[in-house]
Amino acid sequence: MHLFKYILKRLGLLIVTFFIIISVCFVLVKLLPSQPAEMFGKDMALIMARREKLGYGQPIIIQYFRFLRYAFEGDFGASEVLYIGQDVWKVFVDKLPYTISVNLFSIILSIPIGLGLGVIAAVKKNTWIDHVISTGVMIFVSVPSFVYGFLVQYLLCFKLHWFSPVMDTTAGPFSWAGIVSMMPAILCLSFGSIAGFARYTRAELTEVLTSDYLLLARTKGLTRQQATIRHAMRNAMVPIFPMILGEFVSIMSGSLIIEQMFSIPGVGKLYVNAIQASPPDYNFFMLLSGFYILISLLAGIVVDISYGIIDPRIRMGEK
Amino acid sequence: MEEIKTIDKEKFRFVNDSERLHDKKLDTKPIGYFRDAFNRFKKNKGSIVAAIIVMIMILFAIVGPFCFNAQYQKDYAVEKDMMRYQYLLPKISFMEGTGIWDGSSRKKINLATKYRYEAMAIETGYAPIQKIYGEEYGTYDVRINSYASIDCFQKTLTEAQYRELMAWQDENQIQVIMPYVNNDLAKMNNMNVWYVCDQKGMPTFESGSKEFIPAYYTYASAVGRRDGYTSTMRLANDPYLKGDVDNGWSYAQRTGTAETGYNYVVRVNSYNYFIYRWGFEPCFAFGSNNMGYDIFSRLASGARFSMLFALAVSVINLVIGAIYGAIEGYYGGALDLAMERISDILSAIPSMVVTVLFNLHLSAKVGVVPSLLYAFILTGWIGMAARTRMQFYRFKNQEYVMAARTLGARDRRVIWKHIFPNSLGTLITGSVLVIPSVIFSETSLTYLGIINLDSPTMSSVGAMLSAGQGMMSQFPHLIFFPALFIGLLMVSFNLFGNGLRDAFNPSLRGVED
Numbered sequence: 074m075h076l077f078k079y080i081l082k083r084l085g086l087l088i089v090t091f092f093i094i095i096s097v098c099f100v101l102v103k104l105l106p107s108q109p110a111e112m113f114g115k116d117m118a119l120i121m122a123r124r125e126k127l128g129y130g131q132p133i134i135i136q137y138f139r140f141l142r143y144a145f146e147g148d149f150g151a152s153e154v155l156y157i158g159q160d161v162w163k164v165f166v167d168k169l170p171y172t173i174s175v176n177l178f179s180i181i182l183s184i185p186i187g188l189g190l191g192v193i194a195a196v197k198k199n200t201w202i203d204h205v206i207s208t209g210v211m212i213f214v215s216v217p218s219f220v221y222g223f224l225v226q227y228l229l230c231f232k233l234h235w236f237s238p239v240m241d242t243t244a245g246p247f248s249w250a251g252i253v254s255m256m257p258a259i260l261c262l263s264f265g266s267i268a269g270f271a272r273y274t275r276a277e278l279t280e281v282l283t284s285d286y287l288l289l290a291r292t293k294g295l296t297r298q299q300a301t302i303r304h305a306m307r308n309a310m311v312p313i314f315p316m317i318l319g320e321f322v323s324i325m326s327g328s329l330i331i332e333q334m335f336s337i338p339g340v341g342k343l344y345v346n347a348i349q350a351s352p353p354d355y356n357f358f359m360l361l362s363g364f365y366i367l368i369s370l371l372a373g374i375v376v377d378i379s380y381g382i383i384d385p386r387i388r389m390g391e392k
Numbered sequence: 393m394e395e396i397k398t399i400d401k402e403k404f405r406f407v408n409d410s411e412r413l414h415d416k417k418l419d420t421k422p423i424g425y426f427r428d429a430f431n432r433f434k435k436n437k438g439s440i441v442a443a444i445i446v447m448i449m450i451l452f453a454i455v456g457p458f459c460f461n462a463q464y465q466k467d468y469a470v471e472k473d474m475m476r477y478q479y480l481l482p483k484i485s486f487m488e489g490t491g492i493w494d495g496s497s498r499k500k501i502n503l504a505t506k507y508r509y510e511a512m513a514i515e516t517g518y519a520p521i522q523k524i525y526g527e528e529y530g531t532y533d534v535r536i537n538s539y540a541s542i543d544c545f546q547k548t549l550t551e552a553q554y555r556e557l558m559a560w561q562d563e564n565q566i567q568v569i570m571p572y573v574n575n576d577l578a579k580m581n582n583m584n585v586w587y588v589c590d591q592k593g594m595p596t597f598e599s600g601s602k603e604f605i606p607a608y609y610t611y612a613s614a615v616g617r618r619d620g621y622t623s624t625m626r627l628a629n630d631p632y633l634k635g636d637v638d639n640g641w642s643y644a645q646r647t648g649t650a651e652t653g654y655n656y657v658v659r660v661n662s663y664n665y666f667i668y669r670w671g672f673e674p675c676f677a678f679g680s681n682n683m684g685y686d687i688f689s690r691l692a693s694g695a696r697f698s699m700l701f702a703l704a705v706s707v708i709n710l711v712i713g714a715i716y717g718a719i720e721g722y723y724g725g726a727l728d729l730a731m732e733r734i735s736d737i738l739s740a741i742p743s744m745v746v747t748v749l750f751n752l753h754l755s756a757k758v759g760v761v762p763s764l765l766y767a768f769i770l771t772g773w774i775g776m777a778a779r780t781r782m783q784f785y786r787f788k789n790q791e792y793v794m795a796a797r798t799l800g801a802r803d804r805r806v807i808w809k810h811i812f813p814n815s816l817g818t819l820i821t822g823s824v825l826v827i828p829s830v831i832f833s834e835t836s837l838t839y840l841g842i843i844n845l846d847s848p849t850m851s852s853v854g855a856m857l858s859a860g861q862g863m864m865s866q867f868p869h870l871i872f873f874p875a876l877f878i879g880l881l882m883v884s885f886n887l888f889g890n891g892l893r894d895a896f897n898p899s900l901r902g903v904e905d
Contacts, residue, residue: 086736090736090737090740091740093737094737094740094741098745098749101749101753102749104753105752105753211883211886211887212883214886215828215882215883215885215886215887216878216879216882216883217832217835217836217878217879217882219836219839219857219875220875220878220879223857223861223864223871223875224875226864227864227865227868227871231864231865238865329744329836329840330836330839330840333840334861344744345840345841345842348744348748348842349840349841349842353748353752358748362742362744362745365742365744365745366740366741366742366745369740369742370740
């Protein structure tokens with residue numbers, strides 16, 4: 074019951090935060106000049122109708138309430154620069170699978186490798202294996218993703234010709250051909266997550282491995298392997314599991330840089346394109362900004378709540 | 393036993409009244425907080441190495457822009473001929489001819505191209521083909537010197553410019569103006585092809601000979617002796633030098649009339665023209681980019697901007713964050729709660745949204761860089777405030793603070809004189825670690841093109857990366873040096889920052905290692 078209350082409280086806070094940010098964003102965007110209707114040529118009538126529906130030309134406060142009302146119905150207006158006349162929500166929904174696909178496969182790839190490396194490094198602490206893994210982790214955590222993005226693109230795509238340097242957009246996001254052509258992007262996204270998982274796992278596991286109850290387990294007669302798997306791993310997973318869950322939630326947010334670099338027609342690339350366009354495509358900008366804010370807030374909540382569920386001793390927000 | 397009720401005050405006397413007592417002087421030198429931290433830092437070899445690399449990079453950013461010809465850098469915005477020197481490969485002058493870092497690359501070329509390069513070597517004296525590895529089905533595997541293979545180009549000069557160039561030629565004994573090619577004979581219509589050839593560039597040889605037949609205009613041809621060429625510099629086998637004036641080669645095409653003033657269209661040798669124009673031989677340590685700009689100095693100035701920018705963000709965030717966090721942490725209670733909500737909300741805004749909105753609203757008014765700075769500050773101080781708040785919660789109920797308060801110290805004094813110095817170590821570490829993260833974000837934003845800082849006078853690492861990406865398969869050097877720089881900077885800055893953190897807070901050692 075306590076947990077339920079806690080979740081409710083967090084959700085309430087989330088909604089308040091989200092609305093404050095969205096409102097400020099909305100006002101700031103509306104203060105910018107929008108394109109004159111004559112710019113649209115044959116799409117003029119359509120664009121004007123969509124604008125009219127969202128309260129174009131009326132006070133910002135009225136526009137704001139209309140925006141909220143129609144947003145619940147999934148109408149965020151029409152694209153005015155990138156996909157002139159098309160519904161931004163529909164375009165967004167079309168792009169989402171690509172982003173989810175890339176990130177999903179990258180997580181599927183990085184969880185076992187990352188945890189594995191972390192466990193090996195922790196068990197073999199202070200041997201050369203640990204040093205190699207730790208150094209690699211340190212490099213991949215610090216170096217920006219586009220740097221090894223270039224490396225992957227140059228070596229795997231241009232030198233070895235294993236993959237095409239940009240995604241084959243005719244293939245579907247979950248088809249085999251699509252996955253193969255997304256492989257460089259998936260790899261690049263994975264490097265960072267692998268390093269993150271490995272570092273975290275190593276830190277947690279080394280702490281658990283030196284704890285008293287593990288010594289007790291050993292004195293009871295368990296082998297080192299048994300003690301590590303049955304006792305240490307379970308306890309080390311307490312903080313690691315929420316992290317994985319958080320990663321899963323943020324699957325959808327994707328990576329702006331990697332999508333841009335490998336031309337993956339996902340949400341991240343759409344966002345960057347909407348911003349880069351001149352003038353920026355404001356309806357896309359509003360929708361996607363809201364989306365990103367929501368995802369990051371949700372990821373935070375999921376992590377906090379899952380802590381409480383996994384380990385009842387931890388209840389965040391309690392004094 | 394007689395009970396003593398009262399003792400006269402005079403009877404009391406110090407035990408060791410005869411000798412004076414002092415605290416014993418410490419034998420060892422006192423070690424302060426920073427000294428202690430520095431001692432710990434010195435033991436961490438990785439951090440020392442990282443600190444040295446960071447120093448070198450800072451040095452590179454400071455002196456780098458001055459390491460390349462200043463006039464050349466000034467001409468970025470105005471000189472159109474600079475495009476001729478695009479995509480030159482990295483070259484260090486003393487590595488000449490070694491095959492590594494000497495501006496050469498291994499390529500596969502066809503026979504016609506091979507002839508063209510051989511002819512260029514004869515004409516200009518700079519051999520594009522450095523080494524031949526082998527031949528297969530008419531394709532040659534060769535090492536090409538990119539500096540020697542820059543194409544000749546056509547240039548229209550006024551009378552005065554023409555005279556000046558000729559005078560310079562005579563003075564320095566360097567041939568810049570090349571004889572004018574007759575494209576009826578050299579049918580390939582390429583500035584470098586000066587020999588009689590067909591449209592594919594295959595040369596015509598006289599029977600039994602392997603020597604190229606020059607296709608230059610001669611004075612006897614329709615052009616006549618109207619090139620106004622008075623320089624003594626002529627190609628070695630010019631018939632003119634042997635006294636055969638009629639068959640001498642013509643060096644320019646005169647256009648215009650006597651009333652409007654003559655113009656001269658000349659074919660110039662790019663390498664020597666570069667020497668004439670800027671006074672030094674072309675040699676770009678990190679290569680040149682698509683505009684012919686020097687990557688070394690551009691990278692250094694981009695790095696300088698990034699570092700200064702990150703430093704500014706870090707200092708401003710430290711100040712704002714420290715004040716905000718100190719107030720939050722010290723007073724606590726409802727004030728803390730309210731202030732925490734504000735920072736919670738601010739921290740939930742993705743930095744991308746903030747940056748874009750600031751850029752759209754402010755960049756026209758105050759410029760791109762200040763608006764970017766505001767965007768970084770708007771949400772950047774939160775981390776610092778959270779750190780300060782934690783430290784204040786830790787220290788504010790300790791005895792020494794209570795003592796200070798009992799003695800009547802005001803809040804401000806307790807905050808800044810008693811608690812703040814104790815949290816300084818954490819804050820310094822935090823500020824240092826902010827620098828790489830700001831550089832990272834700035835590079836990402838410029839790479840994505842959301843912030844555009846690229847201009848002839850200014851550059852950013854991200855813009856260099858995105859500009860080079862399209863040409864990566866042909867010219868990896870465009871990407872290699874900026875990527876190496878940013879990668880190395882990130883790794884060493886983070887190592888350095890972690891070393892600092894361990895030094896200031898030994899208890900945190902290995903937590904995030």
